[in-house]
Amino acid sequence: MARILITSAIPYINGIKHLGNLVGSQLPADLFARYNRARGHEVMFICATDEHGTPAELAAAKAGKPVAEYCAEMHEVQAEIAKGFRLSFDHFGRSSSQRNHALTQHFAGRLADAGLIREVEEQQVYSVDDGRFLPDRYIEGTCPNCGYDSARGDQCDNCTKQLDPTDLINPHSTISGSTNLEVRTTKHLYLRQRSLRDKLEAWIDSKKDWPILTTSIAKKWLNDGDGLQDRGITRDLHWGIPVKKGDQIWPGMEGKVFYVWFDAPIEYIACTAEWADAQGLPDAAWQRWWRTDMGASDVTYYQFMGKDNVPFHTLSFPATILGSGEPWKLVDYLKSFNYLNYDGGQFSTSRGRGVFMDQALSILPSDYWRWWLLSHAPESADSEFTWENFQVSVNKDLADVLGNLVSRVTKFCVSKFGNTVPSAGEMGEQEARLIEELGQRIKDYAACMEAMEVRKASAELRAIWVIGNEYLQAAAPWSVVKTDPERAQAMIRLSLNLIRVYAILSAPFIPDAAATMMAAIGSDDWTWPDDIAGAMTALPAGHAFSVPENLFRKITDEERADWQQKFAGIRS
C-alpha cells in the first residue's frame, strides 16, 4: 500500500468556474484520487479556495459585502458545487484560514533568515479616491506609443507594447474612474529566486518523466531573457495575510500583506492542517504527509493544474520550499493540462461564454459531464467542447454501450429466471475467453490510470464495456435459453457479475452510476478485481438483485440546440 498525496490547483474565490477550469485540475485530480483509493492506497486529496488579492476585494465591493463575508459565502458556494461534481476532497479548505496565515508567515520568516528576501523601494500608482495602490492592470490611459485610449498599465492591447503605468497619458483608475492618481514610494519584499535558479534547474532536470508541457514551461522561465527573476511577494492591500517574519512584526512592512501567489500554494500544506483540525487530529496527522522528517518520506506527491499555473508550481513554490531549508515535501509528479475551448472560441468568464459548473449541474447529472470532460481532457493539446460532440459521446458511450448493457442483462434475467442470480449451468469456452480478455484489459486500464493518461484510460474503460456487449452478442443467451436453459443461466450469472466488476472499474469516472450499478446488483464489495476469475464468480447463486432505472438518458436534438443557444453569449 502506497501513500499518495494529491493536490488540485486551488480555484479563485470570485465566482463560479467554468468547465475548462474543472477539467484542468480538480476533475482529473479526483479521478486519480478515486482510482488510488480503489486500489487500496492511502490517499490525501486536498483542494481549497484561493481567496486573497484585488479581484476578491473588488468582487466583494460589487456585491456590497465585506470581503471576509463575501469569501466565506463564495467558499460555501464552491464547496457545494464541488460536492455536486462528486469531487472527493479529503478537505476543501480556504487560503484565508488561520493555518495558512501562520504557515505563510512562517515560510517568509525562514526565507528571511536564509537571506533569501530583499526589501525593495518602488514607485507605485496610488489612487487617492479609491484609497489604495492600483495594480497595473487596474490603470488605464492613452498609449504613448500608438494613441490607443484604453491601454492598460502593464501593456497596450492595441499595439502590444509593454508599458509602465507611469507611461500612460491621462491615466485613470478602472475601479472608480478617478483621475486623482499619484505616484508614491512604497516598500516591498522580493523573493530572491535568482539565487535559487541553479538549484531549481537541477531539480527540474531530475524529473525525467514529467510531461513536456510541464518541463518546457519551467525551462522557459529559467532561461528566458535574463533568466529567473526575483519576485515581489508583498502587496499594499488590506485583504490578505499580514506580512510578518514568523510570528514577529516585520519592521517597515506594517499594513502590508503577502501577495496572493505567495500564500496560495502554501495553502496546500495549511489545508492539510485544516483537515487534521477538522478531524480533531494532532499536528502529527498532517505532518506525516508533508514533512519528510515526520513520516512523509514514503509519500508520493502529485499536483494537477492548468498550464497557466505551471510556472508557480515548478519555480516559485519550490523556491519557497527549498529556500526554507526545512524538509518539506516537494512535488514528485506535476500533471498539467492545456485549455478546453468552447465551440470555436474560448470560455469567457467575463462574457458568460460557455458552460459554468453550476449551470452544467442544472442541466444534467455530474456523471455526464465527468465522462465527457475526462474522455476529452486537453492533455496533449488544447481541446474543444462542442454540443454535438457532447451529445454523441454521452448517448453512445454512456447510454448505449454501458447503460443499455446493464438494462439488457438485468431485464433478461428477471423475465427468464427471476430476480436472483441463477444457479444452474457451467461456464464454457466463451466465458473463459471473456475472463481472459477482461483480465488483460483491466491491466491496460490500470496502467493508463497510474500514468495519469486520462484520455487513454477512458478509452480503455469504454473498450472494457464493449467486451460485455460482444460477449452477449456472441453467446446469445436469448437464443440458448430456448434449447439449453441451464447454459443460458450460466451466461447470465456471469453477466450479472460483470455488472458488479464494471461498477468498480467505472467508479473513478462516473461514481454515481457506479453506485447505482452496485446497489442494483445488491453488493457492497468494491474490491478491485485483481483476481478477475474470482471477481466474476463473486455473486453467489440465489443472490438477489434489482433492475435499476436507466443509468443514463439520452440527450435529444432539441435539448442540444436549446443549450447551444443558451450558452453562446452573455450569462443571465
Place this chain on the structure above:
RNA sequence: GGCGAGGUAGCUCAGUUGGUUAGAGCACACGACUCAUAAUCGUGGGGUCGAGAGUUCAAGUCUCUCUCUCGCCA
C-alpha cells in the same frame, strides 16, 4: 516581435527510441441479431499524415525553410 505548443480520415483524437499495406471512437454504407434505452455485434468505403527541400536502405516520426492556428510574454 520573442518564446512555446500544434496543424494526421467528414468530426474528436492515438501514433513509443525513424522500419512491413498509417490506427481508434463517432458519423456513413451494408449485413447479423431481437434480450435491451430504435439498443447491440460484424464487415466495408474513406487520409499524397499543412507545403517544399534535405539526411537515410527506410520519415507522420530527424534537420532546414515556408505557411496557418492557438497560447504565454511576470
